[in-house]
Amino acid sequence: MFGLAPIGIGSGGSEGLISYLIRLSKAHCISPRLLLSTEFLPRMSEVNSGRHAMFYMDYAKTLHSTGKFANKFVTMTEELTGRDGLALLTALPWQEIIPAIGTGLMAQHPKWCSACLADYRNHHTPAYFKLSWGYALYQVCSVHHQHLVDECPWCGKHQPFIPVHASLGRCNYCYGWLGTCDKEPSNIHDPYQLWVAGAIEDMIIHSKDAMQKVTGELFREKLMKLTIALASNKKKRFSEMLGFTPSTMASWITKQQKPLFPQFLYLCHQLGEMPSELLMEDFDPYKIDIHFKSHAQKLHCISPKIGLQEPPKHEIYERLQAICNDTDDCRPLADIITELALTRKYLLYWFKKECEVISSKHKQWINRTALQKKKAQLQEVRNITWHLYEQGLYPSNRQVAKQLLPLKLCFAKMHLRTTHRNTLKELGLT
């Protein structure tokens, strides 16, 4: 495929991977869905041909995040275009500290700044969607200071991540121009919203550095330094000083869990540092001043789950392995989902293989028990027939059926009728 150059790499307005793929399909004069269905999805063992619709509905929104779909799509796009460094079009450079799924990372629908789209048109530059727009918390355009929108101004519909037409900036349903502002845009002066937009752009600008430098270890090292400098090495106190639940620092430093994305931004905000400053610059922890910031409270509103962590994947994996290896455990997947208190979607996303083993084990068990039941029923018919014969009675259809009735069996079932007939033959009665 053409080695199309991504737009705005290295700047805060860098293009997102999905936008790149849509422009790539436009360059080849085909629909983005056709491009993905023919060139990308067949290479993915996770998405068989029957599940393309599910991919467009569900998984496509994770292409900008740090999950397996993002990884796979970056690799495939690089192979197909011969261009490298496409991970910069996603959150992957920060994957060491950003969880692959979780509250408040990626938006549920594509959103955009109408004024940015209008600008592209006025300046006759190609329309594209910025990577920053894909982040759920990026709600205000840092250039135009106005709210992003996620509904078509003409028909009011949310847009799919992978549209049918390769026309960025046009509605997938009514083909209306999405850059149209029907009312006077209101200028946002909310310093917190603008700070968040700036922090996300900071991460995008420093993606290249982050890819080489940012590790979980570095994050923990910085946190430890700060805990020593600001809270005399008391993790609990440091968590509370920042407004987190008391165990937060311990879960990050000792248990080595990743922060949720809103938590991470909140941390940076409380410390008064941009993400790249916190992680990649040498700052003096003793000079950091944690003081009350009125706007920080809002982050709690955006993400009520601050303090919660993603489920411990390793433990889930071990539990699932144990269930898979236990030949006596043939429960349906639904029971296991309930036991683990997780969602079906989560389990299928992370532990597809184990889920398949569990489902097929259950299916085999159902087949096995059905077979055993059938055998037992046949035996009943034979026994009754023989018994009647031994009593000197003729084991007629009617007589046998009468005795089968209390067992909730009847001759409507073909296999019972055949067995009865065969038994009569054995007895020399036909």
Ligand SMILES: [Zn+2]
């Ligand atoms: Zn804008």
Ligand SMILES: [Zn+2]
């Ligand atoms: Zn529309």
